[in-house]
Amino acid sequence: MEVARLIYKKLTSKLGPNENLEFNQWLSASEENEFVFQSIRNYYKKGGDISKLNQLDADSAWNNIREKFTSTKRNRVIHIVKSTYKYAAILIIALIAGYFYWGGNNDLNEITEVPITDKDGVVIVLDSGEEIALSPTGKQELVDKAGNKFGEKEGHQLSYLGENPKDELIYNTLWVSNGERFDVVLSDSTHIYLNSGSSLRYPVTFLPGKKRQVFLEGEAFFEVSKDKKHPFVVTSANMDVEVLGTKFNVYAYPEEDSINTVLVEGSVRLNPNPSEIKKGDSLILQPGHIAYWDKKMVAASTKKVDTDIYTSWMDGKLVFKGMRFRDIIKRLERHYNVSISNQNDNLNERLFTATFDVETIDEVLSTFASETKFEYEIKENQITISKQPQKTIKPMK
Incomplete structure (x- = not known):
């Protein structure tokens, strides 16, 4: 070859x-x-x-x-x-x-899927493989081992604005562990907010004449800087979201069966990755709608939604509307950085609607337990939901 x-x-x-x-x-x-x-x-x-x-x-x-x-x-x-x-x-x-x-x-x-890093908190992985832990507070000028500056961090935001342009694609990866949130401003002024348990791979500088492409695992909200000559593409598993300038949320955790895209404003096009594309597969999403992209079937469905439900995580809120308890567990694990073992199978398909803000994980579970009786035990970051207790049968007199 x-x-x-x-x-x-x-x-x-x-x-x-x-x-x-x-x-x-x-x-x-x-x-x-x-x-x-x-x-x-x-x-x-x-x-x-x-x-x-x-x-x-x-x-x-x-x-x-x-x-x-x-x-x-x-x-x-x-x-x-x-x-x-x-x-x-x-x-x-x-x-x-x-x-x-x-x-x-x-x-x-x-060969299993290797995590980007085994560190907690927020970590940036440079093109060279070097890992730098980021603090959610204070200012920090980011430099690699060779002394080259590649960005600045202030609080929970990483910025690549004003850095020297490159003549080749050099990628960094931002990894946000469970229980954390972080955001990054790319070289084109696109602002991306990353939710817990998410990672984003992106170029340090976008190249002229090339599309602006990033790779997402997890959940992120995008405010894309407009540039008609350079479409912005978010790639997750077997689906691409292509935009020119808009605000949208992508939910694409590897363990989920679908990739959900919620459009707040502007317009986006959903495309299967090249190896799976078929004529007519592309889908234009309208503002105020969500697209559910089935990874296995490589097909999409859409419906009108209240977008606030899907973007409230940026304000630290957890909003569940008619959601199965099995799916709620996954979100609680990421949000609170805990591991939940549910031994009560009767709860899995039960639907709940609730909103939480400043509540602890104990308070959240207590709220669910007040509606549907179940018992749970918390030991540090390990939570066990017990099996449904058996009814006591009293002997007849």
Whole structure:
């Protein structure tokens, strides 16, 4: 595969004039190609071995990858395969996912979704892999290990405004753990608010002539800076939300069956990722509506809603309207940074409507228990909801 050899030479030595022209033509052909190169570049910068790129047999590698992916286990690596072209997937997976192609003993079934960081709080992961913990208070000028400034933090907001423009896509990732909220202002003035248990991957600087694309896992509210020449795209699992300038909320946690997009103002277009797109699949969402995107069925449905219900989390509120208790548990876990074990199956499908603001997790559960009798126990951040107590049958006299 010629591209693999060019990438190897680009990173390890120097390309000749004709090779450099060929490489640049490939790199600029698509966002997928840029993503591939940046992924391999990051892997190499962290000490990864890319020497086998010179010996890569693309067709054999692809067949091997496809056989390995017959497993029922799904993880982030599989999402990469779905969202990029065939040979792009080969390069990323063969280098980053493991050594199965080059004779290693690793099995893809053992590769689980690796969290961005195991630290609590708010962490930014730089392009180099360096991690920097962010405090929700005070001011901080952010610099990498080489002393290069890349942003500023004040309070719970990170800003990339006024930083020097780059001539290549360099990505940072902002990770917000359960129980935290944080927001970031990107280089184009787009303001993004991240909810608990969410991560956002974004370029330090957007490049002229390229769409503005970010990658979300979790929930975020977007206030997109208008730029008709450069559409803004939010990619989550197998769905893209494309906008020119608008305010909207995306709920896209990996463990959920659907991706929900609520439009507050402006307009957005929902698209399946390229590998799953079908004619007529795109959907234009109108203000005041929500789109439910089924990940498995790759299909959407819409309805009119009160948008405040879906954006109140930015004010620290929890709003549930006719929501199943099983789904409420997930939101409570993220909001309060707790783990809830529900042993009372009768509660799972029960619907609740409630609003909470400053209440503790104990007060929230007590409110639910006052409507539907159940018992629970709190030990630090571990909560157990007991099974439905059995009725006592008194003997007849």
